[in-house]
Amino acid sequence: SQQGEEDPQALSIQEGENATMNCSYKTSINNLQWYRQNSGRGLVHLILIRSNEREKHSGRLRVTLDTSKKSSSLLITASRAADTASYFCATDAFGNEKLTFGTGTRLTIIP
């Protein structure tokens, strides 16, 4: 079964609005990463947050991590049409570097 579950499964917003996606996971993690996948393409790494970190920023991206709730959120501010893609969270555990992916959130930005 998937370690991560993204919520919502699909999200449509107007260009310029903020988009928030959530990821929940089941077991203790070492790191949590967010990736973007444009249709039919490979995954692009966005941001990594370690288990001892609570918040991280990168440009228009803000990631939070709540290990007590086993959840993370990805906020994209001032969305653009080019942000249209599927977004996945991925976790790895201590002593096990393999990345386990969630089911993804499909984000559509309406121009």
Added chain:
Amino acid sequence: NAGVMQNPRHLVRRRGQEARLRCSPMKGHSHVYWYRQLPEEGLKFMVYLQKENIIDESGMPKERFSAEFPKEGPSILRIQQVVRGDSAAYFCASSLPVRASVAFFGQGTRLTVV
């Protein structure tokens, strides 16, 4: 520094044939991962390899699938006697041999079994 290279990008095989997918990791990366993605779904972990070693193959089907990462050359994911259900996108990722290393993905190989 070229990214992760996968070839072929598209592969069509008839049922019963063999499919061989190649992945050349980024320079300096000694860890390779293979994932399978069905349409509209997330990525399912298949296997994690280091040079000449399989570290974790818990996601590999027990039959017909095998993977290797030799000392020289690309990593190979081999599917014998393909069936229609093997049709999917197969992604390879590579990373440095350090904890919390970012995985870089290739563009994938889309396998279609006819």
